Amino acid sequence: MSHVESYIRLLKVLWNTRTWVLLALIFLQLVGQLLLLPILPSLVTDDFASRREGEPIHCDDYEPKDSPVSCRDAHADVVQFSTVSGFFQNTVFAIVLSPALGAWSDVHGRKPVLILAQSISILPVCIVILNMNGILPLYWMYVVQACTGAVTLIAPSLAYMADLIPPAERAAAFGLILASFSVAILVGPPIGAALSPGVVPWATIGIIVCTVVGTILFLPESVQREDSILAQEAARESSSMVGGGDSSGFLNATLRAIAILKRNALFIRLTLILMFTSVVAEGLQDILIQYLQLKMGFKAKDVSQMFMVLGIGALLVQGVLLQFFLSLLGEARLLGMGLVLSTCQQIMLTWSTKKWHALSAVFLGSFSSVTFPTISSIKANNSEEHEQGSVQGALYGARSIASGMGPLAFAYLFKIFTQSDSSLPFFPGAPFVLGTLVMAATTALSFTLPVDAGGHRGSLFGDSTVSKRLDEGNIDPHEIEEQVQLLHT
Numbered sequence: 001m002s003h004v005e006s007y008i009r010l011l012k013v014l015w016n017t018r019t020w021v022l023l024a025l026i027f028l029q030l031v032g033q034l035l036l037l038p039i040l041p042s043l044v045t046d047d048f049a050s051r052r053e054g055e056p057i058h059c060d061d062y063e064p065k066d067s068p069v070s071c072r073d074a075h076a077d078v079v080q081f082s083t084v085s086g087f088f089q090n091t092v093f094a095i096v097l098s099p100a101l102g103a104w105s106d107v108h109g110r111k112p113v114l115i116l117a118q119s120i121s122i123l124p125v126c127i128v129i130l131n132m133n134g135i136l137p138l139y140w141m142y143v144v145q146a147c148t149g150a151v152t153l154i155a156p157s158l159a160y161m162a163d164l165i166p167p168a169e170r171a172a173a174f175g176l177i178l179a180s181f182s183v184a185i186l187v188g189p190p191i192g193a194a195l196s197p198g199v200v201p202w203a204t205i206g207i208i209v210c211t212v213v214g215t216i217l218f219l220p221e222s223v224q225r226e227d228s229i230l231a232q233e234a235a236r237e238s239s240s241m242v243g244g245g246d247s248s249g250f251l252n253a254t255l256r257a258i259a260i261l262k263r264n265a266l267f268i269r270l271t272l273i274l275m276f277t278s279v280v281a282e283g284l285q286d287i288l289i290q291y292l293q294l295k296m297g298f299k300a301k302d303v304s305q306m307f308m309v310l311g312i313g314a315l316l317v318q319g320v321l322l323q324f325f326l327s328l329l330g331e332a333r334l335l336g337m338g339l340v341l342s343t344c345q346q347i348m349l350t351w352s353t354k355k356w357h358a359l360s361a362v363f364l365g366s367f368s369s370v371t372f373p374t375i376s377s378i379k380a381n382n383s384e385e386h387e388q389g390s391v392q393g394a395l396y397g398a399r400s401i402a403s404g405m406g407p408l409a410f411a412y413l414f415k416i417f418t419q420s421d422s423s424l425p426f427f428p429g430a431p432f433v434l435g436t437l438v439m440a441a442t443t444a445l446s447f448t449l450p451v452d453a454g455g456h457r458g459s460l461f462g463d464s465t466v467s468k469r470l471d472e473g474n475i476d477p478h479e480i481e482e483q484v485q486l487l488h489t
Helices: 003-017 019-034 040-053 069-108 111-120 122-132 139-148 154-164 167-194 200-218 225-242 250-261 265-296 300-351 355-381 385-416 430-446 466-472 477-487
Strands: none
Touching (some): 003 019, 003 167, 003 300, 019 111, 019 154, 019 200, 040 069, 040 122, 040 139, 040 300, 069 111, 069 154, 069 225, 069 265, 069 385, 111 154, 122 139, 122 200, 154 167, 154 355, 167 355, 265 355, 265 385, 265 430, 300 355, 300 430, 355 385, 385 430
8 A cells, every 4th residue: 555545444444434534622721821832931931030139030031150149049940840740740640640541541432531631731820820920839830730749641541542443543643633733833832922912811712622622513523332342341350359349449450550561571661661761751841941941042033933844854754754764664763764864953952062963963853753653553552442441541641650750850950050140050950961862772672562562564473463353363372372472572
């Protein structure tokens, strides 16, 4: 099949399954949230610097070499609050909520979880509005994010896609979720930069309300009744094994998630790769803008340009090239390629001295966005249909643990190499050196994966799950034995 035909087939699948409605709603939600992107970094830096200074101060008025000490130290303050918020959000709340909501959605449907995630994202925006009116300091935004950020669109959206998309198309379909983010980056920040700062948060809330209404009215439920019954039975069996009474309880869902993640050698390696990449991605994401502001004097306009570069690159990869790369390389090799490029990005960011250097590194890093959809696809294609919510919830839970722990190390490095009272030399690129080492080790681990550990160039179980192929009589029992041996090597 030609690449053009594979794209056409994917588009037909999206249309026939109506998963395009989900992609449209994700795009609209992200556009609303990304309206805040051009103004938020400067708002939080100024807020923390003003509290250090004891009077209002605008750090964007100064070049990096002339920046007051309060502005310089405010960058580390922002990173510290963001890191602590991320730790509680990901390590404390998400590890419990993500698997539990995933398992609950297997039984009760994806729509309620999607609506909850959309609605709860309004709360941090309300803190921004209160801060602009002099009622609350912005550090309360981090408190709210810590408590609510674990409920996201990612896991239920991936599970929704897995419910309706054939295994051979899942990696590309998962990539389109990230492509929605890329397109939203191209649309949201320019609109946010053009609007008055006082209007932006209200526009964000209005758009999010529209997505909630659209989900209720236009998005069909993806969980079929028979899959819901199977999920209920699986939950009861798991509950009886651990001695629990509530088949959809938090403890039972968490234990089931752990069992999924360590199901076999392949799943263990994929989980480790996902966690290591999340350690680096989340750790450096928390400090990237502060790093660029501190080292190269990035202003709101530069931040907007950076996200536009990221959006163009990720859109090119997820929306255009992903299907081609999958056909050419398969999931396992494509995962390795993404990790290599991520390692190169860390090296470039470490030694960047000009704005265009940093923008080039960001563009290169957009090609590493293939890692999460390929990992999600490999696991989804080697799981049963009635447990897709549990699989994606477990993956996101593991990712969340790493996302909470990673920023602690990177933020500490950033602080001790940048704050004015530190005895160490000024070297804000230190966290990216650590990121380079971690990504190099993760890349080496990815090379141990079986070449056919996906669903595009022949998954471990072909284009469908084991049970389905057994039912159809399309699988030889000896093939299962060979694949099981492969999984445990």
